[in-house]
Amino acid sequence: MDTEKKLLLLGESAASDVAGANDRGPCERRGIEEFIYPARLPGGRVLRQFKVLLDNACHFSCAYCAQRAGRDTPRTRFTPEELAGLFDSLVRRGAVDGLFLSSGVGARPVATMDRMLAAVEIIRRRFGFAGFVHLKILPGAERAQVDRAAELADRLSINLEAPSATYLSSLSAQKDLEGDILRRVGWIASAIRERRARARSHTTQFVVGAGSERDLDILSMSARLYREQGLGRAYYSAFRPVPDTPLQDRPATPSIRQHRLYQADFLLRCYGFSPAELLLDPDGNLDGASDPKLVWACAHPERFPVEITRAGREELLRVPGFGAKTVRRILAARRQAGLRDFHDLARLAPLARKAAPFVLIRGRACKTQLSWDL
Incomplete structure (x- = not known):
């Protein structure tokens, strides 16, 4: 051949x-x-x-x-x-x-x-x-x-x-x-x-x-x-x-x-995260309809909203819509006092609308029309 x-x-x-x-x-x-x-x-x-x-x-x-x-x-x-x-x-x-x-x-x-x-x-x-x-x-x-x-x-x-x-x-x-x-x-x-x-x-x-x-x-x-x-x-x-x-x-x-x-x-x-923290159905499987990070966040209202001008890296990583790159940008912006409102956040976070229900900025909730991309 x-x-x-x-x-x-x-x-x-x-x-x-x-x-x-x-x-x-x-x-x-x-x-x-x-x-x-x-x-x-x-x-x-x-x-x-x-x-x-x-x-x-x-x-x-x-x-x-x-x-x-x-x-x-x-x-x-x-x-x-x-x-x-x-x-x-x-x-x-x-x-x-x-x-x-x-x-x-x-x-x-x-x-x-x-x-x-x-x-x-x-x-x-x-x-x-x-x-x-x-x-x-x-x-x-x-x-x-x-x-x-x-x-x-x-x-x-x-x-x-x-x-x-x-x-x-x-x-x-x-x-x-x-x-x-x-x-x-x-x-x-x-x-x-x-x-x-x-x-x-x-x-x-x-x-x-x-x-x-x-x-x-x-x-x-x-x-x-x-x-x-x-x-x-x-x-x-x-x-x-x-x-x-x-x-x-x-x-x-x-x-x-x-x-x-x-x-x-x-x-x-x-x-x-650990496997024990993931929310699964009674058969031990993930919810096919939803992002597992969002499912976890909705099940833990006691953890939110997070004040993003003070929260640590680990807390920020748990926010739906925030990935590692976004968290790095937020931490860098904080050092320059560059986080004042949702518009500032939107420049740093491509999925800011998804994160909005779970965060505060200087003690204020984000006022924006919410759109969760599951």
């Missing part, structure tokens, strides 16, 4: 991993560009990331996955030299700034991981690429391979897919959450802490709605990984049924559930 045909198969196979990629419409996907994903970095820079699998053969039989063992789908793989050469050609054309490399898990995971490492070695050593590389760690990889990956890549990840051993076993009887995945999360975290490591962050992903897991289960596991393993970010991928898989008739997960999980995740990761 020639390189172009391999790329079509292995690039499309990588699309299900949402880590680091912004959503794009179908009109934006043309030729090789179909496999180049924009990823927004801290600071606002957009990274053009080539996302591909090294191999789409897999010995796992995950019930939701298009690459599951036994499914009738074309299989192929790049050699490390082919993948490295293809990526180098894209770099020299100015088409990409980074690489996201994953793979199906073969019958010998260590051998597959060795080939992935070899591809990145060639990209770094032979072609001199010094830019961004995100490398997936496979279940079954050895600790020495994880350590080497941390020396070569800027970001590492291994996907949990489900928040507990019980939920994972219902989707993939062959995977052991503790032994195959969480142990390697610990290895990754340990490798990143080493000063010699190039890698500075690690991530994971959950498939949302493929099983009967609750939002509380997912967010509790994310919070645990943030707290105990220094996880950089969790990604949430709404389940979509794939033909010729055991879950082909299961309804797709509504996109709003994925959206609410991301909103709640920001509360955990950036705003100091």
Whole structure:
């Protein structure tokens, strides 16, 4: 099979991993560009990331996955030299700034991981690429391979897919959450802490709605990984049924559930919330109709209104409509005595109308027509 045909198969196979990629419409996907994903970095820079699998053969039989063992789908793989050469050609054309490399898990995971490492070695050593590389760690990889990956890549990840051993076993009887995945999360975290490591962050992903897991289960596991393993970010991928898989008739997960999980995740990761503070329905799920931060604020009238000329950073971060950037602007404006009324606030806060019911400015409520964007 020639390189172009391999790329079509292995690039499309990588699309299900949402880590680091912004959503794009179908009109934006043309030729090789179909496999180049924009990823927004801290600071606002957009990274053009080539996302591909090294191999789409897999010995796992995950019930939701298009690459599951036994499914009738074309299989192929790049050699490390082919993948490295293809990526180098894209770099020299100015088409990409980074690489996201994953793979199906073969019958010998260590051998597959060795080939992935070899591809990145060639990209770094032979072609001199010094830019961004995100490398997936496979279940079954050895600790020495994880350590080497941390020396070569800027970001590492291994996907949990489900928040507990019980939920994972219902989707993939062959995977052991503790032994195959969480142990390697610990290895990754340990490798990143080493000063010699190039890698500075690690991530994971959950498939949302493929099983009967609750939002509380997912967010509790994310919070645990943030707290105990220094996880950089969790990604949430709404389940979509794939033909010729055991879950082909299961309804797709509504996109709003994925959206609410991301909103709640920001509360955990950036705003100091704990899972226990999130308001959930009796089944342990977020309210699909409302922003979880707004739901929390409405349930805690004793915390509001907040006097924004005196409140601390943590208090301000709890105000609906205020994000970290807005809070920084407010604190800076306070030092210059630049907060007098709602018009001043509106210049600092894009969602000032959403925040208005929850704040005071110099002891006065904000007089404006309120418009809550849920």
